[in-house]
Amino acid sequence: MSDDIDQITRMLDEGAPVAPDEAPAGVLEPFEVFRQEKDGDPMRHGGNVLAPDAELAVHYAREMFGRRGESVRLWVVRRADIRVMEDLDLLQPPLDRSFKKPGGYVMRDKLAAARDRAGTTKPGARAASHDRTGRRGDER
Amino acid sequence: MTDPLALDPVLPPRERSERSARRWNEDLPHDERFEHFEAHVLGGGKIEPNDWMPDEYRTAVLRFVEMHANSELMGVLPEREWIMRAPTLRRKLALTSKVQDEVGHAQLLYRVAEDLGKPREAMFDDLLAGKTKFHNVFHYPTRTWADIGVIAWLVDAAAIVAQQALRDSSYGPYARTMQKICWEESVHIMHGRDVVVTLANGTSAQREMLQEALNRWWGPLMQMHGPRSDRSKDRDLHWRIKAKTSEELRQEFLTIYVPRILELGLTLPDPDLRLDESAGEWRYADPDWDELRTVVTNHGPRSQERLEFRRVNREATAWVRAAILAEPRAAA
Numbered sequence: 001m002s003d004d005i006d007q008i009t010r011m012l013d014e015g016a017p018v019a020p021d022e023a024p025a026g027v028l029e030p031f032e033v034f035r036q037e038k039d040g041d042p043m044r045h046g047g048n049v050l051a052p053d054a055e056l057a058v059h060y061a062r063e064m065f066g067r068r069g070e071s072v073r074l075w076v077v078r079r080a081d082i083r084v085m086e087d088l089d090l091l092q093p094p095l096d097r098s099f100k101k102p103g104g105y106v107m108r109d110k111l112a113a114a115r116d117r118a119g120t121t122k123p124g125a126r127a128a129s130h131d132r133t134g135r136r137g138d139e140r
Numbered sequence: 141m142t143d144p145l146a147l148d149p150v151l152p153p154r155e156r157s158e159r160s161a162r163r164w165n166e167d168l169p170h171d172e173r174f175e176h177f178e179a180h181v182l183g184g185g186k187i188e189p190n191d192w193m194p195d196e197y198r199t200a201v202l203r204f205v206e207m208h209a210n211s212e213l214m215g216v217l218p219e220r221e222w223i224m225r226a227p228t229l230r231r232k233l234a235l236t237s238k239v240q241d242e243v244g245h246a247q248l249l250y251r252v253a254e255d256l257g258k259p260r261e262a263m264f265d266d267l268l269a270g271k272t273k274f275h276n277v278f279h280y281p282t283r284t285w286a287d288i289g290v291i292a293w294l295v296d297a298a299a300i301v302a303q304q305a306l307r308d309s310s311y312g313p314y315a316r317t318m319q320k321i322c323w324e325e326s327v328h329i330m331h332g333r334d335v336v337v338t339l340a341n342g343t344s345a346q347r348e349m350l351q352e353a354l355n356r357w358w359g360p361l362m363q364m365h366g367p368r369s370d371r372s373k374d375r376d377l378h379w380r381i382k383a384k385t386s387e388e389l390r391q392e393f394l395t396i397y398v399p400r401i402l403e404l405g406l407t408l409p410d411p412d413l414r415l416d417e418s419a420g421e422w423r424y425a426d427p428d429w430d431e432l433r434t435v436v437t438n439h440g441p442r443s444q445e446r447l448e449f450r451r452v453n454r455e456a457t458a459w460v461r462a463a464i465l466a467e468p469r470a471a472a
Contacts, residue, residue, distance in 0.1 A: 040186030040312045059357070099234040105330040107337055111403070114340045118405020130300045130326050130396070 032056035032082060034075040035065050043075050054078065143470045144293060166192075181380055186312040187257045201311045201381055202256040203272075209249035210267050211275040216242045217446045219291060223365040234331045238292065241324045246322070252313045268451055270438045275299075277360045280439025286339055286346075286353035292332025294357065294397060296365050300325045302384070303395045310380035333400075340404040354401070355409045362410075362424065365389040394422040 028050040034043040046065045051057035054076065054131045085091070098104035115122065168176070174194055180187075187193055216239045223239065226232035250260050266272040278297050282288060303322050309315040339350040376382045384392075398415075401408065412425040417455040434440065438447065 032143045040315060042316055099230055099331070100237050100327060102327055102330055104234075105327075105334045107330075107334055110334075110341055114337055114404045117341065118403070120403050120405055123399030123403050130297060130304070130329050 026052070028052055030079040031061070031063040032077050032079050034077070035071040036073040037071060039072055039083055043073070046071075046074075048079065049076075146431075164391030181310045185310070186315070187310055188312045196375075197379055197381075198256055200375055201314065202245070202253055202258055204376055204381055205253045205256070205311075205314055206250055206258070206263055206266075207273055207275075209246050209253055209263070209379035210272055211278060212242050212249060213267075214274040214446055214450070215278045218278060218280065218442070219288060219448060221282055221328070222285065222288045225285070226288075231335070235288065238247055238328050238331060241328065245321050245324070245432045249316045252311075255313065264450075264454060268447055268454070273436050273438075275355075275364065276435045276440070277364055278433055278446070279435045279438070280357075280360060281442050283356075284349050284353055285335075286350045287357070289332050289339060289350070290353045292328050293336050294332070294354075294361055294401075296325050296328045296332060297365070297397055298361055298389075298393050300329065301389050301396075302365065302382070305383040305389070308380070314381075316343045335403065340406070351406055354396050354406055358409050359431065360427060360435075361393075362390070362427040363429065365393070366432070367427075367429050391422055394424070441457055 029052075030048045030050055031054070032048045033046045035046040036043050049057055049060040049064055051060050058074070058075050058080075061074050065071050065074055111122075141338055177192070177194060177197070181197075187197070216275065218237060219242075220239055223232060223235050226235050250263060253263060254260055263272070267274070277291070277298075282291065300322060303318055303325065306318045307315055307322065309318065336350060339346045368387045369385055371377060371385055374385065377385065394413075395415075398408065398413070410425050412423060415421075416423050435443070438444065
């Protein structure tokens with residue numbers, strides 16, 4: 001049985017073609033479970049279950065991730081159906097991308113120079129601007 | 141697939157669906173279901189694509205998101221014109237990246253709209269036929285490099301004021317998409333402000349160019365959120381698809397950005413503009429609503445040119461879509 005799982009995992013790792021809809025009878029396979037903690041939240045990965053088919057996987061997922069009212073919705077996905085991309089050459093290319101990030105725009109000195117020239121003063125903190133992207137609340 | 145009784149053997153079906161946030165009990169008559177739905181939404185609840193929703197809600201969300209998607213898609217065209225003319229390599233990279241981001245936002249938003257039941261091709265058809273709209277600010281020409289700074293700083297700022305409020309939208313997929321969009325827009329605003337501040341520190345010709353661009357964009361910026369509307373009659377507010385009225389958004393924009401514009405020694409072309417301290421509100425000359433109506437019905441200075449660009453582009457790229465949808469051919 002664990003050989004089958006190994007095989008499926010290997011197929012996934014090696015980017016094998018999509019697995020057949022149903023595994024052969026008697027074979028357990030992993031299903032990844034995503035849970036929504038409260039209404040409107042994004043789905044987050046919770047863990048996984050082993051099941052012989054999608055229907056039982058849903059039951060198991062409910063048992064594992066819904067016993068204490070900690071979820072309002074579950075997504076159950078056959079692991080073999082998940083495609084992984086983790087090539088850091090593509091995801092984290094070693095190029096200067098600072099123009100895409102808040103740190104690429106440090107304006108303090110420029111603003112001070114512009115104020116000097118215009119004879120103005122710094123605006124009060126009446127309302128926060130939108131361009132301080134370091135604030136955690138603005139991140140995904 | 142799964143027998144619902146097996147999943148929840150505790151409550152009888154009727155009671156169970158009443159406490160379920162999203163099933164609204166399939167057995168209930170429409171009006172009663174509608175009441176459950178409305179109580180959920182008005183109580184701050186969220187709606188997901190597979191939840192039952194009244195047609196009125198579906199249509200309202202679709203219209204709102206589609207207009208937003210159209211605006212992201214059309215909104216890159218004025219800026220695109222300056223990619224090849226950007227003054228430095230870094231500015232060119234930043235502007236290219238911004239254009240890519242905005243097209244990406246259109247992709248995300250068209251996906252949200254598609255899930256509500258309207259195919260993307262139908263949305264493009266309607267956009268090109270003038271049946272659906274895009275934001276007024278994208279119907280204008282970009283005459284100088286200063287326009288690029290003013291757009292990225294202030295048009296994006298006016299937009300983000302609205303978009304931040306949309307992170308609380310009752311439609312879950314839209315609210316979550318806005319998280320990512322706001323995150324990226326905030327960098328665009330920095331890019332724009334950096335362009336503007338650099339010009340403000342530049343030669344007198346550059347400062348004049350900046351002031352002239354600001355003068356031209358101020359009218360469209362003040363029109364952008366739309367005329368004052370009656371809160372009680374606004375269905376998008378009622379359903380909590382959006383959270384703020386047009387006037388609330390405009391006031392918020394003025395509060396944040398007028399001081400930052402004046403800080404640079406720039407002036408605003410509205411002699412009536414001032415903060416009424418006692419009322420805590422900005423006063424301003426009534427924006428030209430006739431201009432807004434003219435422009436958003438595709439009679440703006442660049443409306444037809446931009447739509448024509450999309451038409452040509454759509455034809456030129458038709459083979460790509462056809463290739464993707466084609467049956468895979470057997471390997472030779």
